[in-house]
Amino acid sequence: MDRRKFLTLTGTFTGGSLLLPDFLYSFGSQTTTNLVTGEQCVVFVQLNGGNDGLNTFIPFEDALYYEMRPKIALSKTEVISATRGMAFHPALTGFATMQQSGDLSVIQNVGYPEPVRSHFRSQEIWQTAPTNQEYLSDGWLGRYLDLQCKDHQPTAGVNLDSIDNLALKGEEPNSITVKNPNQFKTKSKVENDGKLSDNPQLDFVRKIASSVVEGSDDIQKALSKSATSDVVYPKTGLAKNLEWISKLIKGNLNSKVYYTSLGGFDTHDNQLAIHKNKLSELNDAVFSFYQDLKKSQQLQNVTIVVFSEFGRRVKDNGRGTDHGTAAPMFVIGGNNRGKTIGSNPNLADLDRGDLKHEIDFRSVYASLLQNKLAFDSTKIGIKNKALEGLF
Template identity: 40%
Template sequence: MRSARREFLQVVGAAGLVSLGGSVPRFWSQALAQQDGTSAGERVLVLIQLAGGNDGLNTVVPITDDAYYRARPALAIGKQAVLKLNDRWGLHPSLEGLHQLWEQGRLGIVQGVGYPRPDRSHFRSMDIWHTANPDVVQPQTGWIGRTLDAAQGTEGREAVAVGLDRLPLALVGHRVVCPLVKSLEAFRLNEPAGGSPLRTADWQRAVQAPAPPRGELEFLRRSAQASLASADRLKSLGETYRTRVEYPSTGLAQRLKLVAQMIVAELPARVYFVSLDGFDTHAQQLPGHAALLAELAGAVASFVADLEEHRLTGRVLIATFSEFGRRLAENGSLGTDHGAAAPLFVVTPHRGGLFGEAPSLTDLDDGDPKFTTDFRRVYATLLENWLNVDSSAALGGRFEPLDCV
């Protein structure tokens, strides 16, 4: 048996077929081996993390609030420069793609989102957002992971992280294993270094050979079979997917394009997670923040256009989040420092507008606008009103959903 195991690993290990770390997500082992997805027609949630702490005040600009302009003599976005939402609010001028969605009645803005006793540490605050627990000490699972744990055994209830180096805490569960896909190219089967390349037929023979039931070798064979099927299915995405939309060449746009490919292919995932880094704007904020917001808006606009082309906009909701906002006052380096509450975006098929109460810019908490909307209410909205799943397992209690979905 040891010899058979060693020979098997030499074949499939060289091909990269047992690189899933000893566990096979149902996403791979059941669905990718099939020709048809198991989630056809089901709703999908796409989460976009704005890592670093997005400056909400320069994103959704309070154009009639003198306190904003007094606190930011160098950084405030001018009243004439914004993309107007109404008489009180405007979007940063780089957010043209999102403004178009606003005018179509599809962009929701949830104001003043945060949590009690805000923490200005990136790591601590990110843990709080990913776990949906402001009191978390040693985080082990995330809010999406716990949702999947509760739904284990229900087909089509999976989550995928796209374009990241490691699985985000939000997707970590006790019983489920969510896949991480950096790119279609990265998931191709590897040919061994040196010597003659192994043919796919060799891999197929290796993984289909009989093995004692329930033994280690049988588990490895099943793992390899799932990986081979996964690689074949993901490879086919790039060969069969077509779109007339010209995505920007930015990293976020290309990640969302991959998400679109997976949704079009009806892969059995209800949640996709992507990230855009760089929002920690302590110095020289204006040019860098403008570029990041332009990347966000361009990527989202292209993604939505792609979904429209494939008649999928009614099934997909997009939500952004960031670990915290920035302080009201600008600093001495033409930037802003870690803050607390901030707005977030929700792109829906048919419901836009401003939701929640905007924080006061004169009644502050140690220089920060106070949160007015608990972030767990946003999560409850996404889970219950969009994905139609119970939120109590993920959130550790009941939180009233918002009416933005």
Template identity: 60%
Template sequence: MLRRNFLNITCTITGGALMVPEFLWAFGTQNKIRFEEESLIFIQLNGGNDGLNTYIPFNDPLYQYNRPSICISKDDVIGANKNMAFHPSLKNFFDIQQDGNLSIIQNVGYSNPTRSHFKSQEIWQTAVNSNMGLNNGWLGRYLDAEFRDHNPIAGINISRVDHPVFKSEFSNSASVQNPKFYKKDEMIIDKVKLSSNPQLDFVRKIATATVESSKAIQKAISNSKEEIIYPKTNFASKLSWIARLIKGNLNSKIYYTSLGGFDTHKNQLNEHSKKLTILNDGVYSFYKDLKEAKLLQNVTIVIFSEFGRRVKDNGNGTDHGKAAPMFIIGGNNNGSIIGNNPDLANLDDGDLKYNIDFRSVYATLLRQKLHFNPRKIGIKLPVIEGIF
């Protein structure tokens, strides 16, 4: 079997250790994750979600003044609280907040921001400064530090593509399009015998790890069932699979997925409402699923986007901006609103100023949810008090 043919298999083991012959040889002695330990689920909103029309400063006259074409009416917002409220498509986010299980972190961003989708996503996924070059992903670095013996299912990426957030020295994560079909014929191992060729050995050992991770994923699916009816969207389907894997005791520490379509330069009122409805319905089904399984306290859902949108509309939509809110669901969070309301009278070249660095959110998640020192992977910002 040619190495390039093997690596073209759609379900891949993720990582950067292409030159290491020992790759995943010790899978059988990997670190174990106890079921009662916590896991993080990241939902990335691709395209730059408009935070101002998601969690809305509806009583600020500057909101209506700057957005005459796309502002959300005061009569339509949901869950008004301290002059902020949800977009009408996020009615169930308000329900989760009323349950005390949703925290909102206001004005999240980073210094010297860029309006480039590619660069900003790279910054969020590596957690390095905007003037630095490429680096391993911050979650990849975390998994490297925690699983030195390799655990290819410590992180699960439910996506068509490998997110750079899992890029690492070792391979402690797997990218899976559909867990139901994440199966590898065990005969693949017999086709690649150990030899004096390190490339063939590499392929054989990846094949071994892929088969083992496939068995673990299939076992988790067989040990669980879909107890909540999820919406018939691709996004909801991905969350349904994550719920099945968690309930089936796969014991992965990190799950990662995304929802695209938030680059709303035009027709924003219609398009943004559609996307937020997909987000709301999928997340709420996932939330109910975990809550009924009594697992919500062990699972922390993090929702973010690479940047927000400009404060002033462009006549039919919004262009790329800077700061925006993040949402934290589950994990015994305090149901708090962290930070001040957006200050529309004090802008940064027409954009919201960031008040909270996203890496402080990461530091908080690592320390308080995963009991890990973020400085070990180069995140030196302080934790945020009051989220958990």
């Protein structure tokens, strides 16, 4: 069996628990070596569907914004936390508070050359970080973990979702996908004869079996050690995922990368209502997470990155917006400088009706790897210079 297909079968815990065939339990556990980059970790929140950046962080002083979006523009009286001609959507009160506290940076006009407007392919480009849009089977974070972990470490990366994330896929099973950590429990008794077989695929199965058990044990230990929080999270899927991540961080799981996502941003129709609801869900979940980390004095060690696979077209379609290109990214915590990086969107200089990207997303990745994870991004094929001024 192909090892990647096997990873999909055994490395994903979409039901929150996993029953393994008995024969897997005869294979030995392997000693793992913790990562050595300190207490820092990065949490990614991926907004699936193509979030409308122009209606998220709004150029409210630009007359062209209102001219090109007569049906969906946010009025000057609605937007909040205005600065340098930009302001937040009124649903993003928590984002505004984090910005005013110096804990949130906005990176303007993020994208990549020759942008793709397909959801699947653009997400794949963001998740694999290729040099020239070549197709890669490993994710950029998976490649990082392959090099950073001396031996496979099951929970070096944790994906809180119901499906695997390509960004975390590497040659070794150094990440794990879990829907409900509290219910993710496996048999912990594993016998180890310390021997490899003559069959590489069988040895890979053994490694996966060990990874499953070790990952389950590590997660349960972290949850048992996590301090109780007085922050009340909203009852939404994203909020629950971020609450789990907070518990794992406070329980010293020592994962370097956490990943989760929120869908529903493909706003071709009825955008004003749909986008307000999605941004409210995002805001309330992320702000609760932020407050939890701040109260537990973990915020300086945790960097939260919010992004989408592309923005929307500048001109509305009468009901909403169609697939576009560049959009803002948001970075919270991790002792970021709390600045707006890059120029305001230039609505007078478009590429076939779309924003021109100013900052390559791979330069943001390079900055995260360099400044937060003490890692040289060129080792995983990211040639872009690290974005300056973020940390």
